[in-house]
Amino acid sequence: MKHLESINAALERYLSTGDMPKLMHEAMSYSVFAGGKRLRPRMCLAAAELAGGSIEDAMPIACALEMIHTYSLIHDDLPCMDDDDYRRGRLSNHKVYGEANALLAGDGLLSLAFETMLREGISKVAHAPRYYEAAQVVAHGAGVFGMVAGQWADLANENNPDADAETLTYIHRRKTGALITASIVSGAIVANADESTVAALRSFGEHYGVLFQITDDILDVVGDAETVGKTLGKDAEQSKLTYPSLYGLEESRRMAEREAELAAAAVLPFGEKAAWFTALAKAALTRTY
Amino acid sequence: MKHLESINAALERYLSTGDMPKLMHEAMSYSVFAGGKRLRPRMCLAAAELAGGSIEDAMPIACALEMIHTYSLIHDDLPCMDDDDYRRGRLSNHKVYGEANALLAGDGLLSLAFETMLREGISKVAHAPRYYEAAQVVAHGAGVFGMVAGQWADLANENNPDADAETLTYIHRRKTGALITASIVSGAIVANADESTVAALRSFGEHYGVLFQITDDILDVVGDAETVGKTLGKDAEQSKLTYPSLYGLEESRRMAEREAELAAAAVLPFGEKAAWFTALAKAALTRTY
Numbered sequence: 402m403k404h405l406e407s408i409n410a411a412l413e414r415y416l417s418t419g420d421m422p423k424l425m426h427e428a429m430s431y432s433v434f435a436g437g438k439r440l441r442p443r444m445c446l447a448a449a450e451l452a453g454g455s456i457e458d459a460m461p462i463a464c465a466l467e468m469i470h471t472y473s474l475i476h477d478d479l480p481c482m483d484d485d486d487y488r489r490g491r492l493s494n495h496k497v498y499g500e501a502n503a504l505l506a507g508d509g510l511l512s513l514a515f516e517t518m519l520r521e522g523i524s525k526v527a528h529a530p531r532y533y534e535a536a537q538v539v540a541h542g543a544g545v546f547g548m549v550a551g552q553w554a555d556l557a558n559e560n561n562p563d564a565d566a567e568t569l570t571y572i573h574r575r576k577t578g579a580l581i582t583a584s585i586v587s588g589a590i591v592a593n594a595d596e597s598t599v600a601a602l603r604s605f606g607e608h609y610g611v612l613f614q615i616t617d618d619i620l621d622v623v624g625d626a627e628t629v630g631k632t633l634g635k636d637a638e639q640s641k642l643t644y645p646s647l648y649g650l651e652e653s654r655r656m657a658e659r660e661a662e663l664a665a666a667a668v669l670p671f672g673e674k675a676a677w678f679t680a681l682a683k684a685a686l687t688r689t690y
Numbered sequence: 691m692k693h694l695e696s697i698n699a700a701l702e703r704y705l706s707t708g709d710m711p712k713l714m715h716e717a718m719s720y721s722v723f724a725g726g727k728r729l730r731p732r733m734c735l736a737a738a739e740l741a742g743g744s745i746e747d748a749m750p751i752a753c754a755l756e757m758i759h760t761y762s763l764i765h766d767d768l769p770c771m772d773d774d775d776y777r778r779g780r781l782s783n784h785k786v787y788g789e790a791n792a793l794l795a796g797d798g799l800l801s802l803a804f805e806t807m808l809r810e811g812i813s814k815v816a817h818a819p820r821y822y823e824a825a826q827v828v829a830h831g832a833g834v835f836g837m838v839a840g841q842w843a844d845l846a847n848e849n850n851p852d853a854d855a856e857t858l859t860y861i862h863r864r865k866t867g868a869l870i871t872a873s874i875v876s877g878a879i880v881a882n883a884d885e886s887t888v889a890a891l892r893s894f895g896e897h898y899g900v901l902f903q904i905t906d907d908i909l910d911v912v913g914d915a916e917t918v919g920k921t922l923g924k925d926a927e928q929s930k931l932t933y934p935s936l937y938g939l940e941e942s943r944r945m946a947e948r949e950a951e952l953a954a955a956a957v958l959p960f961g962e963k964a965a966w967f968t969a970l971a972k973a974a975l976t977r978t979y
Binding site for chain 2: 480
């Protein structure tokens with residue numbers, strides 16, 4: 402998979418830049434190297450590449466995105482949140498290291514994401530403005546106007562009978578969409594892309610974010626139907642606001658197809674250079690049915 | 691108190707820069723505006739002032755330090771950590787907003803700290819290198835080589851019979867010392883201070899950090915003795931590794947005095963310009979006995 406090895410090597414390096422408690426390093430690494438597909442960093446690097454930028458310059462941003470994604474999964478799995486004992490087929494972080502340590506491993510990864518971007522940026526002062534603008538895009542997507550707000554709204558609406566399509570859109574634009582869009586936009590910005598390129602890639606990111614969430618929701622339903630009894634601690638989720646629960650399975654599939662088309666259309670002007678993005682949108686569809 | 695009002699006004703502003711869930715904003719504000727003394731931002735601004743820099747330039751860094759300090763208190767109070775129902779005489783964040791929301795309010799404040807520094811920095815591109823160097827100092831003090839590592843080590847040694855003076859020093863240098871030192875050093879750096887000024891202020895910060903921890907530990911003992919029955923959920927702490935438990939109360943007091951002297955000596959070369967720092971070190975002593 403494109404860039405996967407170099408992303409993993411950079412993550413190893415960034416997680417080992419100094420002296421920290423050995424077990425804390427292990428706890429952070431446990432979740433960072435849990436077989437993730439590195440979707441967000443790969444999107445960031447692909448956007449930088451499409452815009453003619455260097456992979457090396459974008460790498461600290463790309464890895465920060467993965468650290469932020471990982472911290473959000475660790476905190477999400479905690480008993481006070483989703484209370485999930487498993488993640489990607491392995492015990493979740495707090496089941497291995499305990500709740501307090503999992504909380505700190507998450508806090509540590511979020512801090513390290515920003516520390517990595519800032520430190521690596523200082524050695525790249527020649528292009529500091531665009532580099533820090535990209536880091537700010539990541540911060541915005543990850544924080545109280547993006548992912549954290551989405552998490553909050555998701556929790557707040559868990560048992561809200563009035564939650565509707567608008568609520569669903571609000572939640573997912575922030576909870577998953579914001580960091581996915583930030584991944585692409587930050588990659589374009591660090592590569593000094595012009596405004597129209599940034600806008601086109603942002604549009605791809607926004608449609609892909611929705612597509613990703615719809616197919617995730619569909620997979621939850623289809624997966625649950627196929628693996629009855631295998632899902633643990635997921636009972637509460639059946640009452641959750643999802644695309645299938647709101648629109649039905651068939652309409653959700655049509656919506657996913659539509660988002661994939663819109664995502665592909667957004668990068669059409671780049672022709673062959675956008676092949677990776679077009680394939681990504683297509684692959685999201687086939688992973689479901 | 692010097693700069694207190696302008697710090698609070700800036701915090702209000704930075705916490706209200708965009709659209710976020712109303713209750714999330716309230717939960718974050720609840721802890722940020724809980725009557726803290728703003729020690730870290732005041733140290734940052736005072737260092738910037740001493741070095742001849744502008745308060746305005748240092749303000750985003752100063753407020754980020756307070757947001758980071760506040761997030762650490764919210765996460766610290768959670769049931770899986772210290773399980774404290776009260777903080778500064780009010781219910782702790784999770785007792786008011788629930789555990790999941792308190793976790794997210796903390797994550798939100800940590801994210802907002804970095805987003806604020808990055809966003810405000812972009813409008814200050816003229817002095818970007820030193821501004822981002824200061825932000826990196828904050829990140830380093832807050833993260834896996836600083837505060838988070840200190841928290842981890844503190845937890846790891848809670849019931850360790852072999853924990854000794856070296857362990858205590860390791861923990862407190864990181865848990866409280868790292869962010870305090872980062873507060874002063876970041877203020878000096880954002881003001882473009884020369885190397886010897888940064889080194890002198892760093893030395894003040896390191897000694898003040900130890901002083902702060904010793905007097906905190908002493909206050910815990912003295913306070914507990916004077917307010918038997920008033921402390922809630924603190925039973926477990928009696929077995930904790932502290933300066934009084936390791937050195938006794940009298941020796942701890944002598945150590946605090948020594949650290950105050952060393953802190954004052956570090957800023958002696960600045961004469962009257964360092965009056966605020968000298969007074970701060972002195973005040974730390976008198977707050978205990």
